[in-house]
Amino acid sequence: MQRKVMVITGGSRGIGAATARIGAQRGYAVAVNYVHNRAAADEIVSAIRAAGGEALAVQADVAVEADVVRMFEEVDRGLGTLQALVNNAGILERQARVDEMDSARLARIFATNVTGSFMCAREAVKRMSTRRGGSGGAIVNLSSIAARLGAPNEYVDYAASKGAIDSLTIGLAKELAEEGIRVNGVRPGVIYTDIHASGGEPGRVERVKDAVPMKRGGDPEEVAQAILWLLSDEASYVTGTFVDVTGGR
Numbered sequence: 418m419q420r421k422v423m424v425i426t427g428g429s430r431g432i433g434a435a436t437a438r439i440g441a442q443r444g445y446a447v448a449v450n451y452v453h454n455r456a457a458a459d460e461i462v463s464a465i466r467a468a469g470g471e472a473l474a475v476q477a478d479v480a481v482e483a484d485v486v487r488m489f490e491e492v493d494r495g496l497g498t499l500q501a502l503v504n505n506a507g508i509l510e511r512q513a514r515v516d517e518m519d520s521a522r523l524a525r526i527f528a529t530n531v532t533g534s535f536m537c538a539r540e541a542v543k544r545m546s547t548r549r550g551g552s553g554g555a556i557v558n559l560s561s562i563a564a565r566l567g568a569p570n571e572y573v574d575y576a577a578s579k580g581a582i583d584s585l586t587i588g589l590a591k592e593l594a595e596e597g598i599r600v601n602g603v604r605p606g607v608i609y610t611d612i613h614a615s616g617g618e619p620g621r622v623e624r625v626k627d628a629v630p631m632k633r634g635g636d637p638e639e640v641a642q643a644i645l646w647l648l649s650d651e652a653s654y655v656t657g658t659f660v661d662v663t664g665g666r
């Protein structure tokens with residue numbers, strides 16, 4: 418069987434790992450990118466292979482241009498022709514107010530969340546655009562409902578980086594609309610993953626869940642389902658738009 422090839426940045430944990438597992442079940446050959454946690458990436462790859470799927474762990478820091486270029490070359494060699502990119506790798510830093518943020522923090526947030534997504538999109542477009550001899554594909558960018566809410570007193574920098582992801586999604590979708598590539602965004606609300614611990618509050622979902630109309634946090638798999646639908650042919654006339662996976666927030 419000829420499998421579609423998908424790159425998931427930050428595929429080793431959380432939403433990316435759920436997307437890798439379900440994507441493999443749906444027949445994708447999955448490149449599971451990670452930056453530090455090799456064990457987590459290997460675990461996902463092993464589980465996919467044990468279930469009869471195809472997967473490859475690829476280390477790369479999406480904020481480092483040479484890493485991004487190497488990652489896509491490794492995927493070309495290891496899995497074949499790319500058809501899908503999930504720009505999922507994202508970080509936040511400890512909760513703070515804007516008047517406490519220094520430029521080094523802002524540079525880290527924007528390098529990973531924004532520049533990394535642009536560079537991965539660039540490498541994917543080079544391979545998938547019909548204008549460049551490719552046979553098309555789809556890109557899903559992970560934004561956040563924070564782009565709309567602003568994340569006051571927690572991480573306005575992160576929210577602003579996701580605002581940039583929304584603009585990237587809209588602009589790139591229009592740029593590629595006649596080149597066989599659809600580009601969409603998914604905006605999760607509060608999802609049970611490790612990301613909240615890096616903000617300094619591992620139990621954040623429990624604290625804020627009462628503000629969610631459904632009164633619960635989301636599971637990574639619930640976000641993965643939206644990502645995979647947007648990548649699929651079922652979404653063939655959907656581009657430049659967003660699916661909010663927020664429990665109604």
Ligand code: NAP
Pocket residue numbers: 426427428429430431432433450451452453454455457477478479480504505506507508529533559560561562563604605606607608609610611612613
């Ligand atoms: P997570 O559990 O913290 O996992 C982050 C993943 O990104 C890990 O696989 C990590 O790799 C990888 N990563 C981090 N920096 C990287 C870099 N520079 N280069 C390559 N990979 C990198 O995150 P998550 O909660 O699943 O979030 C996934 C996406 O959803 C993010 O874009 C996030 O902003 C967005 N989102 C999440 C929530 C939520 O509530 N969880 C809400 C809205 C939006 P290692 O394992 O090697 O560290």
